Amino acid sequence: MIRWRKGEVVRIRREWPGAVELDVTLAEGTCRALAYPPLVGRPLPGDTVLLNTTALAMGLGTGGYAMVVAVPDRLPEDPSGPGHLVKARYTPLQATVLGADEQDSPHHEALRDADSLDGMPVVIADLHSALPPILCGLYASATGARPRVAYVMTDGGALPAWFSMSCAELRAREWLCGVVTTGQSFGGDVEAVTLHTGLLAARHVLGADVAVVTQGPGNLGTGTRWGFSGVAAGEAVNAAAVLNGRGVAALRVSDGDARERHQGVSHHSLTAYGRVALARARVAVPALPGAFGARVREQAAPLAVRHELVNVPVDGLLDALEESPVRLSTMGRGLREDLSYFLSSAAAGRDAASLLS
Incomplete structure (x- = not known):
């Protein structure tokens, strides 16, 4: 193994x-x-x-x-300080962190009885690569004061948040007010036991106006209907709804992926939002031009049974994406190699911005 x-x-x-x-x-x-x-x-x-x-x-x-x-010949010093939340549990590299929701945390009182996101928009996406374009669309479309945005990382991909160079740069550029690592993931500015307390921490600890939820870098897929880590996007819709957040679902759209199951609207989005998500959310459908745009709208249409489909204009979003502070890449494809993917993610950010006004 x-x-x-x-x-x-x-x-x-x-x-x-x-x-x-x-x-x-x-x-x-x-x-x-x-x-x-x-x-x-x-x-x-x-x-x-x-x-x-x-x-x-x-x-x-x-x-x-x-x-x-x-580094066997030069071991680090033993850790000190509070924290009894163990992540990567029962593996050789299990680590103890201070969870925002545990009793020794200075945030325990704020989170002990917290039960609402106060209507905070929660943008949900399948892949980690959606995070930068979502932010591009959000900031380019927001009016008034610049919103505070927290990234809430689930444990479907990389477990350490440190793996993400994009996250580090977005944090350094103040495009994120903080990173919350949930479940078995760790290494964020704030640690949380579950996605639910992670979302509450984004709101009540970091003071976020918007949260973006995706897995860490990497994605496990098997080419089957249910065997992919992105099913967690549907669970995130449910978590946002039960906590009185306003879920905005980003579609995974591609015109550059050679695999048929990911062309147009990916089966990942159709399964996660159409089958796993039981709560209602806004699904940001990008108003892409031509026959490809019509195909995306047709593929997304069945999601209207459970969700509100929002047609989001994409004009101006390419300019916003070109100003991204980090390199845009998904599955090895850059902005021009899979433009529809990045426009679709940015459209979800734009829709979230509309909920702030």
Whole structure:
């Protein structure tokens, strides 16, 4: 199940908050590796490291790193401070964090009886790559004071929020007021046990005006109707509704994906919103031009049985996307290679902005 290797760090390639990218020499040659200093300490050139090379051997596009499991000759100091919330539980790298909702947290009183998002818009998407374009559409369309936006990360993809360079840059540019990691995911500005307390923390701890919910980088899919991690998008619609939030569902739309099941409106969106989501939400349908736009509207039409379909103009959104502070990419495709995907995500951000006025 795990491919173990021992190697030596030869150089640090780059780093961002919570993560360090390395070159490591193995018996087979040099490979690219990733370490999370909060978990294993900060490896330095010359250090011996133990690696999990499973994802590297599989050639995974998102997670194709050798992962540093330990720096055995220079272990980090024992952690100190409060926190008894264990994430990545019962794995060799289980970590203890301070949950916003646990008794030792300074936010416990605010969250103990919290039960409402006060009508806060909650934008929900399948893939992590939707986060930047949603923000582009939201900020380009918002009027009045700039809204505070929190990212609420579910555990369907990467578990450490540190893996996301986009998240780190969006946080640094103040495009996000904070990151909330929920379930088994960890490493956010705020930790929460469930998606429900994560949404409440976004509102009552971070003071967000809008929350965006997606899984972390990476996506598990099997080519079956139910076997993909994005089904959690439907559960997020339910969570937002039960907490008196206003759910805005972003459609996963593509004109660049070669796989038939993802062309036009992806089966991921149709299953998550059409079958899993039991509560009503707004579904942002981008007003894309031509025959492709007509196809998207036709594919989305059955969702009207449960949801409110909102036709969202896309004029001006390309300009907003081109001003993104982070690189736009989904499944290896950039903005121009899958424009409809990014416009669809930005349209959900635009619709959320309309709920703030």
